[in-house]
Each structure stands twice: as C-alpha cells, then as structure tokens.
Amino acid sequence: MAHLYFKYGTMNSGKSIEIIKVAHNYEEQGKRVLLFTPAIDTRIGENIVGSRTGLTRPAIPVKADTDLFELVRSEQSGEGQRISCVLVDEAQFLNKRQVLELTWIVDELDIPVMAFGLKNDFRNELFEGSYNLLVNADKIEEIKTICWHCDRKATMVVRSVNGVPVSEGDQIMIGGNDDYKPVCRSCYRKTFQGGL
Numbered sequence: 142m143a144h145l146y147f148k149y150g151t152m153n154s155g156k157s158i159e160i161i162k163v164a165h166n167y168e169e170q171g172k173r174v175l176l177f178t179p180a181i182d183t184r185i186g187e188n189i190v191g192s193r194t195g196l197t198r199p200a201i202p203v204k205a206d207t208d209l210f211e212l213v214r215s216e217q218s219g220e221g222q223r224i225s226c227v228l229v230d231e232a233q234f235l236n237k238r239q240v241l242e243l244t245w246i247v248d249e250l251d252i253p254v255m256a257f258g259l260k261n262d263f264r265n266e267l268f269e270g271s272y273n274l275l276v277n278a279d280k281i282e283e284i285k286t287i288c289w290h291c292d293r294k295a296t297m298v299v300r301s302v303n304g305v306p307v308s309e310g311d312q313i314m315i316g317g318n319d320d321y322k323p324v325c326r327s328c329y330r331k332t333f334q335g336g337l
C-alpha cells in the first residue's frame with residue numbers, strides 16, 4: 142500500500158540533495174519517478190531541482206493551477222513506463238487542493254508520494270503546503286541540521302534583508318536581496334532580542 146510522506150527540514154538541511162538521491166536510487170533500478178517543483182522557486186530555475194552541493198536535475202514545474210492528480214494519472218495511463226514514485230521539492234509552496242491531489246495519487250493510483258519542504262517560515266508560521274501535508278501525510282520525518290550560531294538542532298529560519306534580520310513581511314519574496322539562516326529556537330529569540 143502506498144503512503145504519502147512529508148519530509149521537512151529548515152533551510153540548508155539537505156532536502157534537495159536527498160530528493161536527488163531518492164530519484165537516483167529508483168532510476169538505478171530501472172524504475173520511473175516523476176519529480177515536481179513549484180514554479181515559484183526561481184533561485185535556480187523553475188524546472189530544476191538543485192542543491193547547494195551543485196547537483197541538479199530537471200523537474201516538472203508546478204503552477205498554482207496545475208492539477209497534480211490529473212497529470213500523474215494521464216502519465217500513468219499512457220504508453221510510458223509505470224510510475225514507481227512521485228517526488229515533490231519545495232512542497233511548502235503547494236496549495237491545499239494540490240496536497241489533496243497528492244493524497245488521491247496515493248489512495249487512487251497507489252503510487253507513493255514523497256514531499257520535501259520547509260515546515261515554518263521566517264515568522265514561524267506554517268506554509269499552506271506544509272500545514273496540509275502535516276494534516277494529511279501518513280509518515281512525517283524531520284531532516285535535521287545544525288543551528289548557524291550554536292550546536293543545537295535548527296528548527297527555525299532567520300530571514301535577513303540587506304544583512305538585517307527581519308521577523309515580519311511577506312511569506313514569499315523572490316529575487317530580493319535576502320538570505321536565510323537555519324537557527325535553533327533559542328538563537329531565533331536572541332536574534333530579535335539583541336542577544337546575538
């Protein structure tokens with residue numbers, strides 16, 4: 142029986158390299174995977190999954206009106222090879238309907254789906270995709286990384302704009318002069334209380 146997996150981690154926890162590894166493992170055995178990435182993430186290119194280690198691979202771009210279930214169903218019923226797994230990068234950017242479509246891929250088509258993404262944003266609010274994945278996933282797994290400032294586990298992210306940390310603003314800001322650091326809860330608090 143197929144499952145819906147949500148593998149979440151903060152920035153720079155190695156989600157993209159993990160997804161590329163999973164795809165490689167399937168394909169090494171001659172199995173077919175479909176890899177999706179929301180078109181909203183333009184850091185590298187909207188149809189490429191890339192990790193900071195330099196590994197990249199092409200992906201199918203997902204727009205807000207993309208019907209993931211229909212797309213996978215038509216691929217599965219076509220003349221091509223059977224699909225063994227569906228992978229989603231940056232799954233926090235999916236909308237609620239698309240997360241439900243992932244559950245139908247699992248339940249109706251019996252294809253496992255692994256969604257990778259951030260859980261909380263820089264304001265410590267859940268992304269729409271992450272909220273709905275936490276509600277709907279069969280298996281939830283954390284991909285861990287270390288705080289930028291200390292040796293604790295990072296569970297949050299600090300956004301800096303022009304080098305200044307901010308805790309308010311739009312959830313999604315593409316192409317701005319901003320950067321993100323993974324931090325633990327304690328260092329997140331100190332960042333905005335002057336302790337760091």
Ligand SMILES: [Zn+2]
Nearest residue numbers: 288291325328
């Ligand atoms: Zn810390």
